[in-house]
Amino acid sequence: MSLRNALMALLRVGPLSGYDLQKQFQVSVGHLWHAPDSQIYPELRKMEGEGLVVGEDQPRGERGTRRVYHLTDEGEQAYARWMEEPLTYSRVREPASLKAAYLEAASPAAARAFLDEHIRHWRGELEQWEAELERIDARTNPMLMRRLESTNAADHDRTVAFKRFGYEGLVDRARAEIAWAERGLVMLDGLYGPEDAVSGHA
Numbered sequence: 656m657s658l659r660n661a662l663m664a665l666l667r668v669g670p671l672s673g674y675d676l677q678k679q680f681q682v683s684v685g686h687l688w689h690a691p692d693s694q695i696y697p698e699l700r701k702m703e704g705e706g707l708v709v710g711e712d713q714p715r716g717e718r719g720t721r722r723v724y725h726l727t728d729e730g731e732q733a734y735a736r737w738m739e740e741p742l743t744y745s746r747v748r749e750p751a752s753l754k755a756a757y758l759e760a761a762s763p764a765a766a767r768a769f770l771d772e773h774i775r776h777w778r779g780e781l782e783q784w785e786a787e788l789e790r791i792d793a794r795t796n797p798m799l800m801r802r803l804e805s806t807n808a809a810d811h812d813r814t815v816a817f818k819r820f821g822y823e824g825l826v827d828r829a830r831a832e833i834a835w836a837e838r839g840l841v842m843l844d845g846l847y848g849p850e851d852a853v854s855g856h857a
């Protein structure tokens with residue numbers, strides 16, 4: 656259902672083709688809710704069947720066409736209900752925490768490699784999300800620019816503030832994940848000795 660809500664959030668700003676929706680996912684909402692391209696078109700077809708969106712074939716080039724999707728009144732109402740209803744949380748499914756809970760079965764080298772890779776991954780995410788915050792502050796984020804164009808000027812600051820708030824949560828998550836893995840490396844030093852001592856290096 657979150658994919659559906661993300662698509663409706665994008666379409667509320669204005670009509671988009673499936674291809675354009677894919678691109679918007681890559682540069683905007685996909686940071687908050689990842690969805691592979693293979694899921695977007697089937698979900699659009701389901702939404703169209705349920706009357707949440709309507710597709711319109713438009714000419715593309717001399718012979719081609721593209722299908723552009725518009726959010727219907729029913730889609731607007733469904734989106735409004737989602738925004739007003741309390742969020743239903745899923746049970747935790749966190750593979751890194753699961754693996755960490757059983758690292759006694761791994762060699763010290765494998766445990767260190769796991770934590771080093773965890774830090775590398777989340778530093779990459781942190782860099783990406785901090786750059787997105789800079790684009791939000793500068794109001795150069797492409798999707799935010801589209802939202803502001805279709806929003807009353809009196810609501811611009813509020814729109815930007817909530818957009819920033821969403822990404823601040825991602826930044827906090829990345830920093831927490833990095834700090835957690837760094838504590839794990841310190842713990843490994845206490846359990847097995849420093850890495851150089853364990854590997855036999857001077």
